[in-house]
Amino acid sequence: MPRAPNEATDEEALIAEYWAPLAAGFAGAYGLKDDCATIEPPPGHELVVTTDALIEGVHFLPTADAADVGWKALAVNVSDLVAKGATPLAYVMSIALPRLDRIWLANFTTGLAAAQSAFGCPLAGGDTDRTPGPLSVSITAFGSVPKGRMVQRATARPDDxxxxxxxxxxxxxxxxxxxxxxxxxxxxxxxxxxxxxxxxxxxxxxxxxxxxxxxxxxxxxxxxxxxxxxxxxxxxxxxxxxxxxxxxxxxxxxxxxxxxxxxxxxxxxxxxxxxxxxxxxxxxxxxxxxxxxxxxxxxxxxxxxxxxxxxxxxxxxxGAAGAPMQFTKTGWDHFSAR
Amino acid sequence: MPRAPNEATDEEALIAEYWAPLAAGFAGAYGLKDDCATIEPPPGHELVVTTDALIEGVHFLPTADAADVGWKALAVNVSDLVAKGATPLAYVMSIALPRLDRIWLANFTTGLAAAQSAFGCPLAGGDTDRTPGPLSVSITAFGSVPKGRMVQRATARPDDxxxxxxxxxxxxxxxxxxxxxxxxxxxxxxxxxxxxxxxxxxxxxxxxxxxxxxxxxxxxxxxxxxxxxxxxxxxxxxxxxxxxxxxxxxxxxxxxxxxxxxxxxxxxxxxxxxxxxxxxxxxxxxxxxxxxxxxxxxxxxxxxxxxxxxxxxxxxxxGAAGAPMQFTKTGWDHFSAR
CATH class of the missing domain: 3.90.650.10 (PurM-like C-terminal domain)
Incomplete structure (x- = not known):
């Protein structure tokens, strides 16, 4: 049935129901009624930005509790901010859904809301798509540090x-x-x-x-x-x-x-x-x-x-015996053929 | 074969080959050797942020030219920034690849590099994952506007x-x-x-x-x-x-x-x-x-x-005859059941 052009779209309804409550505490989110958000670090500070995605079947199992997925999607990004000495400010989320599963969405947002609250990091904006593939959640998180003070990875010094x-x-x-x-x-x-x-x-x-x-x-x-x-x-x-x-x-x-x-x-x-x-x-x-x-x-x-x-x-x-330990695998690599 | 812990990982090699050249012009990218980027709007300005994803099979066909996909992934985000009156500053990209296809990646980065150059918007950071599903590219783009001046969607006035x-x-x-x-x-x-x-x-x-x-x-x-x-x-x-x-x-x-x-x-x-x-x-x-x-x-x-x-x-x-036109479909909606 044709839709009257003045009726809210299903995508808008989805945003209003699940995402807008997560953005209620952040003025720069404009209630998620705009295509963009504004973010301003405190005076004398600059923005620290990181992005990390969770993909079903890669980073979590299809049987995972949706609330845990929501929590973790934000936590893995906040972890990067914290390592840089940054104070979390806000995040944007791009989510691709294989189906419109309202129970899953309600649980997911419960976990995400708990993580927001724990880490002091509200939703500022996002993008919701359908996908023929696995569910995926890509978050870009923002924190702030005093200008020029981000704690870097490449700056370790002798004898540290x-x-x-x-x-x-x-x-x-x-x-x-x-x-x-x-x-x-x-x-x-x-x-x-x-x-x-x-x-x-x-x-x-x-x-x-x-x-x-x-x-x-x-x-x-x-x-x-x-x-x-x-x-x-x-x-x-x-x-x-x-x-x-x-x-x-x-x-x-x-x-x-x-x-x-x-x-x-x-x-x-x-x-x-x-x-x-x-x-x-x-x-x-x-x-x-x-x-x-x-x-x-x-x-x-x-x-x-x-x-x-x-x-x-x-x-x-x-190791315990004073000799170097041997590792068959030192960690996770998405692109290792070995 | 076990990998020596001091050897660069395949993921690092991939970043160095395909993504680092796209970030060469942006100091806050730290050569993509850190987990985070820093972004600072010009004095008196605030950051405008938007995020939009392209998913294979939804937003582009598997047969699409990879260079066009790269161009479009950035262009659709820059479009949101421009509408807000913002000047593009930089972007971060989360990409999920179903396979390590070097020809595809080389073409993709060519298109992306062309878009960066056309829009004045370099790469600041990202995340590269494997996925069992369709290829997807999620970009979060940053622009700047004078503080409090973002052109909003919800502020149209009578007789405009x-x-x-x-x-x-x-x-x-x-x-x-x-x-x-x-x-x-x-x-x-x-x-x-x-x-x-x-x-x-x-x-x-x-x-x-x-x-x-x-x-x-x-x-x-x-x-x-x-x-x-x-x-x-x-x-x-x-x-x-x-x-x-x-x-x-x-x-x-x-x-x-x-x-x-x-x-x-x-x-x-x-x-x-x-x-x-x-x-x-x-x-x-x-x-x-x-x-x-x-x-x-x-x-x-x-x-x-x-x-x-x-x-x-x-x-x-x-319409031409002075009467309201009828539309069977006014546009695209991911979540319309109709």
Whole structure:
């Protein structure tokens, strides 16, 4: 049936129902009634921009809880902002839907709304399309830093100490448990431990409160998303330095310690599994005490796990026996044929 | 074979080969070696942000020239910026590839580079993923306007004159010719006319030079991407006004005039076909002469095609006989069940 030209379109109705409530707190979103948003960093600040997509079948399973997908779509972007010392401001979202599934959309927006609220990052605009392919969510997130102060990846300096926030490997274990529930008995994990690990996989919490400490004291930083070893190698390669990690210093949660105690080779897997969404930061030794203090004030755990070492050609992780560990896989690569 | 942790990843190699050259002109891109970019509007300006995706099988055919896809992916975003009176600054791109097709990527970047150069809008950052589904390109583009001056969609005023840039319907004809080459003979079009129409479909040129005139003299504006009638209805609905277009005033190219002369019902189709990427602007009568003059200085054709009419409940297009035209479809909607 022809539609009267004055009637709101289905696309407008969809925007009004699902997306406009997410933009209610942001004046520059114009209620999502315009094609563009306006964003202005505070005086003396510049905008930090990042973009990351989640694709069904690649980054999440078709059976994933839609609320978790919504949470994670924003969290993986906020993680990049935090690593740069940036304070989240807002985001825009381009979403491609294979079908108009209202239950999925309602759950997705619930998770997205929770993430917005947790990270202080409202919706500013977006684009909604139909797709014949997998559902995909591409978010571009904006934060602010004082002008010229973004904490870069390529600026690690000789003798910097290497810190990581939170704990490493929990998400890898959460995914492993989901894929093979029998691991639970093998690892002797209780209900609470399993819930903890699965939540670390499905609802990562990048440490937003750590941004000011990074801005003040870090010489370089990036988030740990594709595996600690791989991301540390990237940081060192970008900075044209070598580096060394002490495996025994890598912070593990209680459940992860149980797993490592139960199965020899899992420490290596935790250090290369990815999806941590923690921060890897290089801190000059002279700043270390202040960095640790500021992190503590922000209630964010940071652990010194190694150092930049320009006498080394690349990176290495020193294992318990004092010898370099061997990795069959250091992390995730979309385009590796190997 | 295990990869040495110090070797650049395939993803980094891909970024270095295809994307980094597109970012060479933009300092805030950090050579694409960081997870984030920095963007700073000029003093006294704020950032205008828009996001639009192109999906294979939805927005372009699998047989489309990759260079055209690259051009169009940026052009459709720049079109939104221009409508807001914004000067393009930079963009970020999230691309999902079903395969690593180097010929496709080389062609795609050629078209994208040409668009960057035409619109003055370099690459600032991005995200490259594998996908099991259709190829998709999601761009978020940034422009700048003096603070608080973005030309909005919802601010049309009573008695504003309604202008459109360029000509309407050429892209619709270009697509129709591609889908049914026999139309060429039916419409009696020569080679040059066909090439012109197909180029209007495959390489839209949003009128970047018109932005200052819009900023100075328009009360409201948006780009025409989903069909003139549909987009005019949206603008009026957002502004809570009615409006009227004179079909006889709608600017048509020479080839489009031939088509309308040859087939009765095509005027209606041109006014609802979409993909024009021209600007629809509301201009107070007191500004009209200056708006036209500034557009002329910018070598951009603008045509007055109607007016905002608050005595009308909705919108109408007045046909040749003086009666409102009937439309079976006013434009494109991803989520219309009808």
């Amino acid at each position: 100490l290497v810190y990581v926030s939170g704990t490493i490997g929990d998400a890898t274990l959460g995914l492993a448990l989901r894929q093979d529930p029998q691991l639970r008995a093998f690892w002797n994990l209780d209900d609470a431990a399993c819930r903890f690990l699965e939540a670390k996989f499905s609802r990562p919490h990048p440490p937003v409160a750590l941004a000011p400490a990074l801005l003040a004291y870090a010489s370089a930083a990036m988030d740990v998303s594709d595996g600690l070893m791989k991301d540390f190698a990237r940081l060192c390669r970008a900075s044209e330095v070598g580096g060394r990690l002490e495996a025994a210093q890598v912070p593990l949660s209680g459940p992860a310690k149980s797993v490592v105690a139960a199965s020899d080779n899992w420490l290596e897997r935790l250090m290369s599994g990815g999806e941590d969404y923690e921060i890897l930061a290089c801190v000059p030794p002279a700043n270390a005490a202040q960095f640790e203090q500021r992190a503590e004030q922000a209630h964010t755990r940071v652990t010194c796990i190694g150092a930049i070492d320009t006498s080394a050609a690349g990176i290495a992780a020193i | 004159l309604v202008y459109v840039s360029g000509t309407i319907g050429d892209a619709t004809l270009g697509l129709a010719l591609r889908q049914d080459p026999q139309l060429r003979a039916f419409w009696n079009l020569d080679d040059a006319a066909c090439r012109f129409l197909e180029a209007k479909f495959s390489r839209p040129h949003p009128p970047v030079a018109l932005a200052p005139a819009l900023l100075a003299y328009a009360s409201a504006a948006m780009d025409v991407s989903d069909g003139l009638m549909k987009d005019f209805a949206r603008l009026c609905r957002a502004s809570e006004v009615g409006g009227r277009l004179e079909a006889a005033q709608v600017p048509l190219s020479g080839p489009a005039k031939s088509v309308v002369a040859a087939s009765d019902n095509w005027l209606e189709r041109l006014m609802s076909g979409g993909e024009d990427y021209e600007i629809l602007a509301c201009v107070p009568p007191a500004n009209a002469a200056q708006f036209e003059q500034r557009a002329e200085q910018a070598h951009t054709r603008v045509t007055c095609i109607g007016a905002i009419d608050t005595s009308a409940a909705g919108i109408a297009a007045i």
